[in-house]
Amino acid sequence: MVKQKWGDRLGTGFIWAIPLTITAIFLWIIGDVFWHGLGQINWQFLFTAPIDAGRSGGIAPILVSTAWILLICMGVSLPLGIGTAVLLVEFSDIKTGFGQLIRRSLDTLAGVPSIVFGLFGNALFVKVFGLGFSILSGGLTLACMVLPLLIRSTEEGLRAVPQSYRLGAASLGISQTKTLWHLILPAAMPGFVAGFVLGIGRAIAETAALIFTSGYVDRMPSSWLDSGRSLSIHIYDLAMNISNGNANAYGTATVLITLLLMINALTSWIGATWTNHHFKF
Amino acid sequence: MGWLGKTLLMAGLGLSLWGCGQSASEQQTKLVLTGSSTVAPLANELGKKFEAQNPGVRVDVQTGGSSRGFADASQGLNDLGMVSRDLTDDEKAEFQDWAIAKDGIAIIVHQDNPLTTLSDNEVTAIYLDKTNDWQALGGDTGQITVVNKAEGRSTLELFLKYFDLENGEIQADVVIGDNQQGIKTVAGNPQAIAYVSIGAAEQEIAQGTPIKLLAMDGVEATTENIKNGTFPLSRTLNLVSQGAPNPLAQQFIQFAQSPEAYAVVEAQSFVPLDSQKAKAKDLAPQS
Numbered sequence: 043m044v045k046q047k048w049g050d051r052l053g054t055g056f057i058w059a060i061p062l063t064i065t066a067i068f069l070w071i072i073g074d075v076f077w078h079g080l081g082q083i084n085w086q087f088l089f090t091a092p093i094d095a096g097r098s099g100g101i102a103p104i105l106v107s108t109a110w111i112l113l114i115c116m117g118v119s120l121p122l123g124i125g126t127a128v129l130l131v132e133f134s135d136i137k138t139g140f141g142q143l144i145r146r147s148l149d150t151l152a153g154v155p156s157i158v159f160g161l162f163g164n165a166l167f168v169k170v171f172g173l174g175f176s177i178l179s180g181g182l183t184l185a186c187m188v189l190p191l192l193i194r195s196t197e198e199g200l201r202a203v204p205q206s207y208r209l210g211a212a213s214l215g216i217s218q219t220k221t222l223w224h225l226i227l228p229a230a231m232p233g234f235v236a237g238f239v240l241g242i243g244r245a246i247a248e249t250a251a252l253i254f255t256s257g258y259v260d261r262m263p264s265s266w267l268d269s270g271r272s273l274s275i276h277i278y279d280l281a282m283n284i285s286n287g288n289a290n291a292y293g294t295a296t297v298l299i300t301l302l303l304m305i306n307a308l309t310s311w312i313g314a315t316w317t318n319h320h321f322k323f
Numbered sequence: 324m325g326w327l328g329k330t331l332l333m334a335g336l337g338l339s340l341w342g343c344g345q346s347a348s349e350q351q352t353k354l355v356l357t358g359s360s361t362v363a364p365l366a367n368e369l370g371k372k373f374e375a376q377n378p379g380v381r382v383d384v385q386t387g388g389s390s391r392g393f394a395d396a397s398q399g400l401n402d403l404g405m406v407s408r409d410l411t412d413d414e415k416a417e418f419q420d421w422a423i424a425k426d427g428i429a430i431i432v433h434q435d436n437p438l439t440t441l442s443d444n445e446v447t448a449i450y451l452d453k454t455n456d457w458q459a460l461g462g463d464t465g466q467i468t469v470v471n472k473a474e475g476r477s478t479l480e481l482f483l484k485y486f487d488l489e490n491g492e493i494q495a496d497v498v499i500g501d502n503q504q505g506i507k508t509v510a511g512n513p514q515a516i517a518y519v520s521i522g523a524a525e526q527e528i529a530q531g532t533p534i535k536l537l538a539m540d541g542v543e544a545t546t547e548n549i550k551n552g553t554f555p556l557s558r559t560l561n562l563v564s565q566g567a568p569n570p571l572a573q574q575f576i577q578f579a580q581s582p583e584a585y586a587v588v589e590a591q592s593f594v595p596l597d598s599q600k601a602k603a604k605d606l607a608p609q610s
Contacts, residue, residue, distance in 0.1 A: 095365075175385055257383070258384055259367075259383045269385065279364070282501040283364060283502065283503060284503070285502070285503065285522070286530050
C-alpha cells in the first residue's frame with residue numbers, strides 16, 4: 043500500500059517534470075534572447091538602415107524585405123495549400139492511388155532539408171525564370187517549402203470534421219460548394235491555423251533557403267525584383283561572419299521572436315473570430 | 324464569400340498581374356558581386372560608399388564562398404567575383420584579379436591559457452594529435468580541444484598549405500564554418516585551440532572576449548605585422564573577373580584600391596594594402 047503511494051508520487055513527479063522542463067527550456071531561450079536583445083531596441087534600431095555591416099545602425103530595410111518575402115510566400119502558398127487540401131479530402135477517395143501519391147510526395151517534401159529548397163529555388167526562380175536574386179525568388183522558394191506543412195495540417199483539420207456535417211448538408215439539399223464554404227472550412231479552422239502558424243514559423247526562421255534566392259543585400263528594396271536580406275540571414279551573418287556583431291544579432295533576434303509571437307496571436311484571433319462568425323445561427 | 328476569402332483572392336490576382344509588368348532591367352547602373360563570405364561585408368560597405376559617390380548606381384553583394392565567386396565569374400552571373408585567398412597559377416591563367424585588402428590568420432587560445440607562443444612544429448603536432456595535453460607544451464594539465472575549419476573554407480586551405488598538412492590527417496574535435504564560430508568556441512572552452520582571422524580576433528579582444536592570439540614562431544600576430552609583411556600566414560582578399568571587367572566594375576575596383584577605401588577596410592577588421600603598391604598596380608592584373 044505504502045509502496046503503491048510512493049510509486050504514484052514518483053509518477054506524478056515525472057509527469058509534472060516533463061512539461062516543466064520543456065517550458066523552462068523555452069523560457070530560457072526566449073529569456074536569453076530578450077535579456078541580451080531588449081537593450082538594443084529603440085525607434086532608431088527599427089527605423090534606420092544598418093551601418094558598418096550591421097554592427098551599428100538599425101534593421102529597417104531588413105524588416106521591410108522580410109515582410110515582403112513572407113507576404114509573397116503566404117500569398118502564394120495559402121490558396122494553393124487550402125485548394126490542394128480540399129481536393130484531397132473532399133474530392134478524392136482516400137484509398138485511390140492519386141490521393142496517396144500526392145500525400146506521399148508531400149510527406150517526402152516536408153522532410154527535405156531547406157538548403158535543397160534553396161538550391162532548387164536558385165536554379166529555377168533565380169536562373170531559369172530569370173528573376174535573379176530577388177524578394178520574389180525568395181518568397182516563391184519559401185512557398186514551395188511551406189506548402190507541404192500547410193496542406194497536411196489543413197487536411198488533418200478537414201478530416202476531423204464529422205462526416206455527419208456533410209451528410210446533413212446533402213440531405214438538406216445544400217450544394218457542395220456552399221457546404222464547403224459555410225460549414226466544412228470554418229469547422230476545419232483549427233487545423234488550418236496550426237498549419238499557418240507552423241508554416242510562417244518555418245518561413246520566418248529560414249536562412250539556408252534564402253541565402254541563394256533573396257540574397258544578402260541590406261538596402262531598402264524598391265521592388266519585388268530587388269535582392270533583400272531577411273531577418274534570419276541578418277542574424278546569421280552578424281553572429282557568424284561579423285566580428286562584434288553579437289549585440290545587434292541579439293537585438294534582431296528579439297525583433298524576430300516578437301514578430302513571430304505577434305503573428306501567431308493574430309492568426310489565432312482571426313481563426314477564432316472567423317469560426318464564431320460562421321457558426322452564429 | 325467572407326472578407327478573408329476576398330482578401331485572399333485579391334492577393335492572388337494582384338500577385339499574378341504584378342508579375343507580368345516586371346521585366347525591364349537596369350543593367351547599366353547595377354553592379355553584382357558574388358563569392359566569399361569573408362569579403363562580402365567589406366564589399367557591401369565599400370559598395371555603400373561607392374553608391375554615395377555615384378548616385379543612381381547600385382552595388383548588390385551576394386555570398387556563397389570563394390569557389391562561387393569563380394564559378395559565377397566564368398558563367399557571367401556576376402560583374403566581379405570575391406575571393407578570400409591568393410589565386411593558384413591555374414586560376415591566374417583564367418581570371419584577372421585585383422587585391423583590395425589583406426588578412427592574417429593566427430592561432431587563438433583561451434585567455435586563461437598561460438602560453439604565449441607556439442612553434443610551427445608544435446602546432447603541427449597538436450593538429451595531428453601527437454601532442455594532446457597542454458602540459459606537454461608547458462601549459463596547465465588538460466586535454467587539447469582541436470578546432471578545425473570545414474572543407475571548402477579558404478582559411479583551411481591556407482592553414483593546411485602553410486603547415487604542410489593534409490585535411491585527412493587532422494584529428495579535429497570540433498569542425499566549424501565561419502570565423503566567429505571559431506572565436507565563440509575558444510571563448511567558451513579554456514582547453515581549445517583554433518585558427519582565425521587576426522583582425523576579427525583583435526576586434527573581439529578589444530571588446531573583452533576571453534581569447535588570446537599566439538605568436539607564430541616568435542612573430543607577434545598583429546595587423547601591423549601583416550601590413551609590413553613579417554607575419555608568415557596571411558592572405559589577400561581579391562576581386563576577380565574573367566576577361567576585362569565592364570566600365571562600372573573597373574571604376575569600383577579603382578575605388579576599392581584607393582586610399583579612400585582604407586577606413587572601410589580597417590573597420591571591417593582587415594588590413595589595407597600598401598598604398599604605393601596598390602596605386603602602382605592600378606588596373607593591370609596582378610600576375
